Amino acid sequence: xxxxxxxxxxxxxxxxxxxxxxxxxxxxxxxxxxxxxxxxxxxxxxxxxxxxxxxxxxxxxxxxxxxxxxxxxxxxxxxxxxxxxxxxxxxxxxxxxxxxxxxxxxxxxxxxxxxxxxxxxxxxxxxxxxxxxxxxxxxxxxxxxxxxxxxxxxxxxxxxxxxxxxxxxxxxxxxxxxxxxxxxxxxxxxxxxxxxxxxxxxxxxxxxxxxxxxxxxxxxxxxxxxxxxxxxxxxxxxxxxxxxxxxxxxxxxxxxxxxxxxxxxxxxxxxxxxxxxxxxxxxxxxxxxxxxxxxxxxxxxxxxxxxxxxxxxxxxxxxxxxxxxxxxxxxxxxxxxxxxx
Amino acid sequence: xxxxxxxxxxxxxxxxxxxxxxxxxxxxxxxxxxxxxxxxxxxxxxxxxxxxxxxxxxxxxxxxxxxxxxxxxxxxxxxxxxxxxxxxxxxxxxxxxxxxxxxxxxxxxxxxxxxxxxxxxxxxxxxxxxxxxxxxxxxxxxxxxxxxxxxxxxxxxxxxxxxxxxxxxxxxxxxxxxxxxxxxxxxxxxxxxxxxxxxxxxxxxxxxxxxxxxxxxxxxxxxxxxxxxxxxxxxxxxxxxxxxxxxxxxxxxxxxxxxxxxxxxxxxxxxxxxxxxxxxxxxxxxxx
Numbered sequence: 001x002x003x004x005x006x007x008x009x010x011x012x013x014x015x016x017x018x019x020x021x022x023x024x025x026x027x028x029x030x031x032x033x034x035x036x037x038x039x040x041x042x043x044x045x046x047x048x049x050x051x052x053x054x055x056x057x058x059x060x061x062x063x064x065x066x067x068x069x070x071x072x073x074x075x076x077x078x079x080x081x082x083x084x085x086x087x088x089x090x091x092x093x094x095x096x097x098x099x100x101x102x103x104x105x106x107x108x109x110x111x112x113x114x115x116x117x118x119x120x121x122x123x124x125x126x127x128x129x130x131x132x133x134x135x136x137x138x139x140x141x142x143x144x145x146x147x148x149x150x151x152x153x154x155x156x157x158x159x160x161x162x163x164x165x166x167x168x169x170x171x172x173x174x175x176x177x178x179x180x181x182x183x184x185x186x187x188x189x190x191x192x193x194x195x196x197x198x199x200x201x202x203x204x205x206x207x208x209x210x211x212x213x214x215x216x217x218x219x220x221x222x223x224x225x226x227x228x229x230x231x232x233x234x235x236x237x238x239x240x241x242x243x244x245x246x247x248x249x250x251x252x253x254x255x256x257x258x259x260x261x262x263x264x265x266x267x268x269x270x271x272x273x274x275x276x277x278x279x280x281x282x283x284x285x286x287x288x289x290x291x292x293x294x295x296x297x298x299x300x301x302x303x304x305x306x307x308x309x310x311x312x313x314x315x316x317x318x319x320x321x322x323x324x325x326x327x328x329x330x331x332x333x334x335x336x337x338x339x340x341x
Numbered sequence: 342x343x344x345x346x347x348x349x350x351x352x353x354x355x356x357x358x359x360x361x362x363x364x365x366x367x368x369x370x371x372x373x374x375x376x377x378x379x380x381x382x383x384x385x386x387x388x389x390x391x392x393x394x395x396x397x398x399x400x401x402x403x404x405x406x407x408x409x410x411x412x413x414x415x416x417x418x419x420x421x422x423x424x425x426x427x428x429x430x431x432x433x434x435x436x437x438x439x440x441x442x443x444x445x446x447x448x449x450x451x452x453x454x455x456x457x458x459x460x461x462x463x464x465x466x467x468x469x470x471x472x473x474x475x476x477x478x479x480x481x482x483x484x485x486x487x488x489x490x491x492x493x494x495x496x497x498x499x500x501x502x503x504x505x506x507x508x509x510x511x512x513x514x515x516x517x518x519x520x521x522x523x524x525x526x527x528x529x530x531x532x533x534x535x536x537x538x539x540x541x542x543x544x545x546x547x548x549x550x551x552x553x554x555x556x557x558x559x560x561x562x563x564x565x566x567x568x569x570x571x572x573x574x575x576x577x578x579x580x581x582x583x584x585x586x587x588x589x590x591x592x593x594x595x596x597x598x599x600x601x602x603x604x605x606x607x608x609x610x611x612x613x614x615x616x617x618x619x620x621x622x623x624x625x626x627x628x629x
Contacts, residue, residue: 102617109434110377113441114567117560123607129602167509239560241447250438265558279456282556283449290442293435294427 004308012258016164020157031157033228034165035268043170043260044249047247049182050255052210053190055109058116060242061123062215065092066222067232068127071140074227076133083148085223090217096215097208105204105213116196120242127234139233146227159228167261168225170217175257176215187212227245240282252300262300272305344475349597354552355482356387358489363566364542364573365496365535365581372513372514372576375394376425376436380444381541382563386556388413389549390451393460402463410542417538421531432541444559449558492540494597500578501589502625509533565592568612572619588612 018324025028045059069088073079079087097118103112127134134140145154145163153162177183188196189203197203226232242268252263267285367381392409396402420443421435428439465484470477500506512519512529520526545554546563552558565588573584593608 049434053434055434057441096393110437111571111616113379113437114564114571115613118568118609118613118616121561121564122606125605125609129606241559243441246438246441247445279452280449280450282445286442286447286449290424290439290446290505293431293439293442294424297431297435329498 013168016168020160026156029160031269033156033159033163034183034225035227035265036160036167037225038245038248038268039261039264040163040167040170040190040199040221040224041218041260042245042252042264043167043174043223043257044214045245046249046252046254046256046260047174047177047217048210048214049249050259051178051186051190052207053109054104054207054211055113055241055246056116056211056214057113057246058118058123058242059214059218059245060237060239061116061120062092062096062218063222063225063241064120064123064127064232064234064237065095066219067226067237068134068140068222069209070234071143071222071226072133074144075142081144081223081227082148085146085220085227088223089219092219092222093212093216096212100208100211104207117239117242120237120239122236124234127237134234137234138335139231139236141231143226143230143232145230153227163228165221165223171257171261174260178257182206182209241299244285247292248283250297251288251299253301253303254297256299256301259301266300272306345597347474347476347591351476351478351482352591353590354476354588354629356548356592358485359544359548359562359585359588360565360569360588361582361585362489362492362540362547362581363562364569364585365493365578366540366544367566368570368575368581369533369540370537371570374425374429374530376429376440377567378537379397379437379440379563379567380559381537382561382566383559384413384417384448384538384541385545385548386451386554386559387447388545388559389462389554390460390545392456392457392546393462393549393554396463402465404538406465407545410539411545413542413545414535414539417534418531420538421534425530425534426527444563447562448556448559456558457555459553459555460549461553462546464550468550472559472560479551481547481550488543488547492543505532524591532572564612568616572615582603588615 008317019032020029023032032201041059041063048054048056066085066088069091070081070084073084073087074081099115105116127139128136130136145152146159149154153159183194185201185206188199188201188314189206193203222237225236248263248267250263252261253259256262267288270284292299298306348504352394363385366384370378376623379614388409390409392405395405395408400408412535424439424443428436431439433589464479464481466480468479468481469486471483472478498506500510508519509529511522512524513559516526519529544566548562566585569584569588570581571584572587573580573582574623591611592608595611596604599607
């Protein structure tokens with residue numbers, strides 16, 4: 001890890017740790033907890049998009065599975081929240097495996113995008129017709145606050161530290177994966193799938209693994225959401241939220257380990273700033289996504305990185321090297337045929 | 342029993358004709374641009390919603406429907422000019438995301454204009470069902486089948502016999518070679534977007550009297566159209582029709598067998614299974 005990265009990370013951590021000291025307003029703090037929960041999902045999704053180069057429009061489905069599994073296990077079966085979260089995560093991982101194997105093994109990016117879109121609609125439809133199990137349209141209320149052993153996380157401040165602590169672990173894991181051999185394998189796949197295959201990499205299996213990991217991130221976030229808000233309804237997990245996760249990924253910076261947090265926090269805190277947005281939410285999301293893709297395809301993090309590298313005394317543009325997304329752009333611009341179209 | 346089967350058959354064919362139109366518009370755009378446009382169903386939603394809104398302003402039926410299709414066609418033109426032309430050289434993942442951004446933007450406008458409520462368009466001619474062999478058939482059904490049937494034949498003629506249609510096919514086949522013999526590829530893409538948008542909008546105004554429309558209807562129409570296109574084989578004109586009818590029939594049969602509350606679950610499950618089981622069409626297409 002470079003020194004500037006370490007310094008940035010320390011400043012970031014200090015900022016997140018110190019923030020509740022300055023925010024006494026419960027409502028705002030609550031938003032920050034929700035922003036953390038969403039950021040966790042987006043961090044996982046970003047691994048799939050950024051490292052494995054796959055699109056999922058259905059992570060709201062895994063988010064829902066985590067939330068509902070935790071809810072049902074604690075309320076109907078008397079589990080305590082921590083084991084419920086773990087079981088939910090494992091179960092969701094298995095669902096992702098079942099879905100991922102046929103999809104990632106033989107289908108294209110586009111197939112996965114459409115199939116995951118169908119998946120989240122299917123999960124939503126099941127939650128609505130689930131009757132006594134899922135509570136239908138009104139969902140289930142009254143989840144106990146999250147607890148590990150005798151430590152109960154009640155109230156906004158406790159949940160803030162719980163959620164952001166888990167986000168921190170999630171980022172650490174993502175960064176570790178990105179720098180490990182597995183991360184390099186994934187980047188190789190994104191760079192040249194056939195080339196990676198010829199080096200003996202089981203491309204499909206590597207993609208399935210990331211798909212499952214990212215689903216587990218979403219599941220854990222869903223469980224945390226259920227225990228924090230004490231309420232789940234199908235509407236929280238539909239197509240809209242799923243697509244919003246993708247907006248966050250691209251806004252924050254595809255492939256950046258902290259991009260998920262930046263994008264997640266940005267979109268989640270936007271309605272705080274502009275209260276008028278209720279009906280405009282979808283429109284704003286759509287315009288942000290289209291705008292980001294057209295004008296800042298490297299996202300916020302990539303943009304700052306570029307500005308940082310270009311600063312006086314920074315790296316020369318050649319030395320700084322092109323950003324990964326920009327690089328693929330220039331390749332794309334140079335040779336449309338090279339992309340196998 | 343016979344009446345019941347006939348009933349399902351008719352409703353399956355009706356829905357199937359709508360899906361076929363959307364599938365056709367999707368594959369038309371795909372074949373000429375290699376862009377898989379996830380916003381395709383939004384054209385249908387928008388066409389239906391605009392027609393409903395205009396009828397609400399006391400405009401005559403025919404005019405409202407035509408205006409709905411025309412406005413969406415113009416939107417297709419604008420989208421091609423302003424967005425698609427810019428992103429054509431992007432990596433495929435980015436293009437797919439751009440169409441998702443477009444899709445969300447169109448839905449977002451729909452929410453701003455019409456809120457989250459659902460609306461129905463009046464039937465083109467009367468809502469009283471006609472009894473045929475014990476099955477009740479809506480006049481709208483006949484309209485849908487007739488219009489989509491005629492349109493298929495027209496397009497088959499257009500793509501196979503007219504100069505512009507042949508130019509479009511040539512450009513879809515080989516862009517470079519087509520431009521060498523004087524076909525302007527930009528015009529072809531433009532044309533296919535306008536056709537794609539207006540066929541989508543037509544599907545929307547046809548289905549709006551029998552299925553409630555709201556800002557999210559486009560998503561469902563998109564995935565059904567796309568799965569139909571994939572199943573039928575995205576590279577062929579007949580594929581969209583076959584795939585659309587297959588998806589429509591499967592959906593209506595499932596609705597007849599299972600309790601109606603599970604209708605959506607079953608329909609989505611079928612789509613997911615079909616997509617996993619029969620991906621070949623599209624793979625063959627995009628490999629070229």
